[in-house]
Amino acid sequence: MGPDSSQDAQTISQVGEFGLIDRVTSGRAQSPGTALGPGDDAAVLSAPDGRVVASTDVLVEGVHFRFDWSTPHQVGRKAVAVNLSDINAMGAVPTGLLVGLACPPDTPVALVDELADGLWEEAQQLGIGLIGGDMVSSSSLTISITALGDLQGRAPVTRSGARPGDVVAVAGRLGWAAAGLAVLGRGFRSPVAVVGAHRVPEPPYGAGPAAATGGATSMVDTSDGLLADLGHIAEASGVAVDVDSARLGVPQRLTEVASALGSDARHWVLTGGEDQALIATFPAGSPLPAEFREIGAVLEGTGVTVDGSPYQGPAGWEHWR
Amino acid sequence: MGPDSSQDAQTISQVGEFGLIDRVTSGRAQSPGTALGPGDDAAVLSAPDGRVVASTDVLVEGVHFRFDWSTPHQVGRKAVAVNLSDINAMGAVPTGLLVGLACPPDTPVALVDELADGLWEEAQQLGIGLIGGDMVSSSSLTISITALGDLQGRAPVTRSGARPGDVVAVAGRLGWAAAGLAVLGRGFRSPVAVVGAHRVPEPPYGAGPAAATGGATSMVDTSDGLLADLGHIAEASGVAVDVDSARLGVPQRLTEVASALGSDARHWVLTGGEDQALIATFPAGSPLPAEFREIGAVLEGTGVTVDGSPYQGPAGWEHWR
Numbered sequence: 001m002g003p004d005s006s007q008d009a010q011t012i013s014q015v016g017e018f019g020l021i022d023r024v025t026s027g028r029a030q031s032p033g034t035a036l037g038p039g040d041d042a043a044v045l046s047a048p049d050g051r052v053v054a055s056t057d058v059l060v061e062g063v064h065f066r067f068d069w070s071t072p073h074q075v076g077r078k079a080v081a082v083n084l085s086d087i088n089a090m091g092a093v094p095t096g097l098l099v100g101l102a103c104p105p106d107t108p109v110a111l112v113d114e115l116a117d118g119l120w121e122e123a124q125q126l127g128i129g130l131i132g133g134d135m136v137s138s139s140s141l142t143i144s145i146t147a148l149g150d151l152q153g154r155a156p157v158t159r160s161g162a163r164p165g166d167v168v169a170v171a172g173r174l175g176w177a178a179a180g181l182a183v184l185g186r187g188f189r190s191p192v193a194v195v196g197a198h199r200v201p202e203p204p205y206g207a208g209p210a211a212a213t214g215g216a217t218s219m220v221d222t223s224d225g226l227l228a229d230l231g232h233i234a235e236a237s238g239v240a241v242d243v244d245s246a247r248l249g250v251p252q253r254l255t256e257v258a259s260a261l262g263s264d265a266r267h268w269v270l271t272g273g274e275d276q277a278l279i280a281t282f283p284a285g286s287p288l289p290a291e292f293r294e295i296g297a298v299l300e301g302t303g304v305t306v307d308g309s310p311y312q313g314p315a316g317w318e319h320w321r
Numbered sequence: 322m323g324p325d326s327s328q329d330a331q332t333i334s335q336v337g338e339f340g341l342i343d344r345v346t347s348g349r350a351q352s353p354g355t356a357l358g359p360g361d362d363a364a365v366l367s368a369p370d371g372r373v374v375a376s377t378d379v380l381v382e383g384v385h386f387r388f389d390w391s392t393p394h395q396v397g398r399k400a401v402a403v404n405l406s407d408i409n410a411m412g413a414v415p416t417g418l419l420v421g422l423a424c425p426p427d428t429p430v431a432l433v434d435e436l437a438d439g440l441w442e443e444a445q446q447l448g449i450g451l452i453g454g455d456m457v458s459s460s461s462l463t464i465s466i467t468a469l470g471d472l473q474g475r476a477p478v479t480r481s482g483a484r485p486g487d488v489v490a491v492a493g494r495l496g497w498a499a500a501g502l503a504v505l506g507r508g509f510r511s512p513v514a515v516v517g518a519h520r521v522p523e524p525p526y527g528a529g530p531a532a533a534t535g536g537a538t539s540m541v542d543t544s545d546g547l548l549a550d551l552g553h554i555a556e557a558s559g560v561a562v563d564v565d566s567a568r569l570g571v572p573q574r575l576t577e578v579a580s581a582l583g584s585d586a587r588h589w590v591l592t593g594g595e596d597q598a599l600i601a602t603f604p605a606g607s608p609l610p611a612e613f614r615e616i617g618a619v620l621e622g623t624g625v626t627v628d629g630s631p632y633q634g635p636a637g638w639e640h641w642r
Contacts, residue, residue, distance in 0.1 A: 035372055036477055039557070041410035041542055042376035042470065044477045047368035051356055054452065055363035056467060058421040060459040089362035100379035100421070100465040131375065134465075138381040144421040144455075144465035146377060149363070156357055156365050221362055236360070 012112060013105035017135050020109070024099075024116040030129040033095055043131035045096045045148060052095075053149035053156065055086035061141040069184045072111045074199040076118020079143045082223065084126060085203040085276035087149035089221040091157040091212025096131040097123055098146040102138035115143075126205060154212045157280070162218040162237035166281040168296035169288050171207040173197065174226055175250075175265065178272025179257050186261060194257055203276035207291040211280045214289040219280040225271040227311055229279055230296075230304045237281075240301030242308060243270070248295045270311060333433060334426035338456050344430070345422075345437040351450040354416055364452035366417045366469060373416075374470035374477065376407035382462040390505045393432045395520040397439020400464045403544065405447060406524040406597035408470035410542040412478040412533025417452040418444055419467040423459035436464075447526060475533045478601070483539040483558035487602040489617035490609050492528040494518065495547055496571075496586065499593025500578050507582060515578055524597035528612040532601045535610040540601040546592040548632055550600055551617075551625045558602075561622035563629060564591070569616045591632060 012020050025038040033046035045052075059065060059082070065075045080097065087094045099119060103112070123129055180198030189195060203221070211219055218237055220229045230241045250265045258265035281298055282288060303310070333341050346359040354367035366373075378400070380386060386396045401418060408415045420440060424433070444450055501519030510516060524542070532540055539558055541550045551562045571586045579586035602619055603609060624631070 036479060040477075040479050040481075041407040041540075042374045042413070042468075042477075044411070044472070045373050045375060047371055047373045050368055050371060052366050052368045052373045052469065053363045054366060054417070054419055054467070054469060056419040056421045056453060056455050056465070058423050058455045058457045058459075058463075058465060060423055060457055062460070063458050086362040090365070092363070096375070098375055098377040098467055100377045100467075102379050102381055102463055102465075132377060134377050134379045136379045136381055137384050138461055138463060139383070140460045140463075142379075142423055142459060142461075142463050142465075144377070144379060144423075144463075146375070146419055146421075146467040147363075148373065148375060151365070156361075156363075158357060158361050160361075219362075 010109040011105065012103065012107045012109055015109050020112060020135055023113060025130060028120055028129055029124065030131065031096065031127055034129060034131050038130065038132050043096070043098070045131055047150060049151045049153055051151055053087055053090050053092040053151060054146060055083060056144065056146045057083045057086070058142060058144045070199045072114040073118035076115040077122040077200045079145055080119050080122035081201050081203055082276060083145045083147035084205065085221045087147050088203055088205055088208030089219050089278055090149065091154050091208050091216070091219065092149035092151045093209055094126050094128050094147055094149045096128050096148045099130050099133035100144035101133065101135045102142040104139060104141065105137055107141065152209070154209070157212050157216045157219040159218055159220050159233050159236035162233050162239050162281040162298045164239055164298055164300045165284050166217055166298040167284055167294050168241055168279065168281055168298060169292035169294050170277055170279050171291035172204040172277030173202065173275050174222065174277055175254050175268035175272040175275070177201060177274040178268040179254050182261055182263055183257065191257060193253055197275065201274060201276040204278055204291050207278050207289065210289040210291060211278065214282065215286050216280040216282055219278060222275050222277045222279060223273055225273040226279065227270050227304050233279065233281065234302065234304055240299040240303055240305070241296060242299055242305045243296040245307050270306065331430040332427045333424060333430055336430050341433060341456055344434060346451060349441055349450055350445065351452065352417065352448055355450060355452050359451065359453050364417070364419070366452055368471060370472045370474060372472055374408055374411050374413040374472060375467060376404060377465065377467045378404045378407070379463060379465045391520045393435035394439035397436040398443040398521045400466055401440050401443035402522050402524055403597060404466045404468035405526065406542045408468050409524055409526055409529035410540050410599055411470065412475050412529050412537065412540065413470035413472045414530055415447050415449050415468055415470045417449050417469045420451050420454035421465035422454065423457045423463040425460060425462065426458055428462065473530070478533050478537045478540040480539055480541050480554050480557035483554050483560050483602040483619045485560055485619055485621045486605050487538055487619040488605055488615050489562055489600065489602055489619060490613035490615050491598055491600050492612035493525040493598030494523065494596045495543065495598055496575050496589035496593040496596070498522060498595040499589040500575050503582055503584055504578065512578060514574055518596065522595060522597040525599055525612050528599050528610065531610040531612060532599065535603065536607050537601040537603055540599060543596050543598045543600060544594055546594040547600065548591050548625050554600065554602065555623060555625055561620040561624055561626070562617060563620055563626045564617040566628050591627065
């Protein structure tokens with residue numbers, strides 16, 4: 001940023017660790033359940049259920065996000081959304097976040113400010129805050145978030161409870177983030193509807209607790225892609241899952257984008273990750289919560305099929321492979 | 322590691338994310354309070370107090386540890402110890418850990434196995450386990466840990482409760498990790514007593530809850546160094562703190578090492594970080610818990626002094642500065 005010493009051109013090495021923590025945390029509203037927020041050795045958070053739900057996700061610049069494709073604000077929102085989605089997928093409500101931020105010493109303070117604004121904006125949609133964290137120096141920018149949640153007396157909905165005969169249902173969007181990633185990968189910046197879905201997912205917050213209340217027998221969020229995440233349910237539950245592609249459908253918008261790129265929209269819907277939709281199974285005949293639509297069935301056996309056959313194509317996304 | 326495809330020479334990119342998670346988590350003993358361990362969207366942990374204590378620390382290779390100075394096993398133990406120390410410093414007992422591991426695709430599986438063994442060994446000293454986490458690809462090896470804890474009905478001991486007239490006391494070692502770092506920095510590998518203190522701190526586990534039960538008015542762990550961490554108490558409590566160097570003392574072992582290196586052992590004791598000792602304040606005249614020894618007093622005013630005067634020299638360690 002050159003020798004300019006104005007506020008915007010400052011780097012985090014000039015502000016220092018404690019100055020930066022203060023910028024990220026001071027003057028922000030904490031939830032009523034936050035007994036002790038940032039600034040001490042640890043935070044103290046209410047756990048009214050007597051159990052706490054906890055999940056960690058790590059996002060790395062160049063692997064999970066790129067600042068030429070997303071603003072720091074969007075990256076902040078996404079980092080929180082993927083974590084809160086995990087709490088949602090257990091049937092719990094989020095109660096607080098801890099954020100570990102590792103970044104290069106020459107990172108502009110303005111970038112961290114904007115990232116922090118994004119973290120807080122997504123958190124405060126659900127009435128929660130950043131209750132603690134850590135900031136360290138690193139060669140690569142890494143955001144590590146731990147989300148905590150409360151079950152409000154409900155049993156957690158795991159991946160292992162699906163039973164043959166159950167209905168498979170989904171809440172939220174499928175394939176939109178994958179379409180957005182494909183668009184960005186070709187050097188385009190629109191249509192905004194799909195690019196925005198890649199930049200900031202819109203998890204169906206609230207649908208997780210609704211599914212738990214509605215008798216869901218298993219649940220997972222779509223971070224790896226519909227078929228891969230259904231595979232997690234199938235494996236953990238010891239069942240087979242079949243997707244009915246007629247029920248699944250392909251949104252017209254995705255068909256248009258795929259047509260423009262020479263891609264396959266149905267492939268995005270079946271395998272695209274990072275939409276943070278919810279997949280849940282329910283006993284046959286039980287009414288589905290409002291957010292959910294039926295897309296398939298749980299069967300005896302193993303594995304995941306589409307219209308009764310194995311899907312041909314790469315099924316999901318795994319790190320390092 | 323060459324073209325050898327034997328088990329030890331495998332890289333994590335060959336094993337894949339899910340294979341690696343399985344290696345790190347399967348077959349390990351979880352605590353009785355772990356209602357749902359690794360393998361689902363989130364973990365579920367008992368929070369019997371109705372509150373949960375939570376802290377995050379991030380350790381980066383080349384910044385917080387070096388594999389030419391510490392084994393992966395030692396790095397794993399240290400990463401857990403610095404986190405559990407934060408729970409200790411609130412007067413709580415740890416209940417579970419979440420680990421976010423970011424590492425380069427060519428990282429040997431054997432290194433991750435050994436690191437995981439270290440994480441588990443330190444955790445299981447306290448009867449807890451790794452209840453969840455995330456593994457991702459990155460250019461730099463980064464370990465992000467969130468520790469959760471339970472207050473067992475006690476009030477958390479914060480940094481802000483010190484009052485003029487209180488006694489300042491410490492539990493655990495001071496300056497040993499700094500001495501070890503100085504030795505390693507000069508290219509030596511011994512004496513083992515100080516090098517080991519840098520590699521794996523020995524937090525006085527249990528002294529935190531004992532301090533809370535014993536009426537501690539404030540508490541912090543020494544991650545930044547005695548004077549810097551006393552500064553956190555002084556600032557948060559709106560008081561001054563004076564250290565009595567005669568009471569503080571300098572261990573003979575550190576004096577010997579400092580003499581050999583031409584260094585100042587007293588400086589290590591006053592400013593060396595990473596020992597994860599506990600500093601607490603207690604009302605004057607109240608008996609100190611067994612682990613604690615008196616080292617100074619809380620006064621009206623601001624700032625930290627040694628024998629009534631400001632300490633001359635760098636006071637602690639801050640990232641990016």
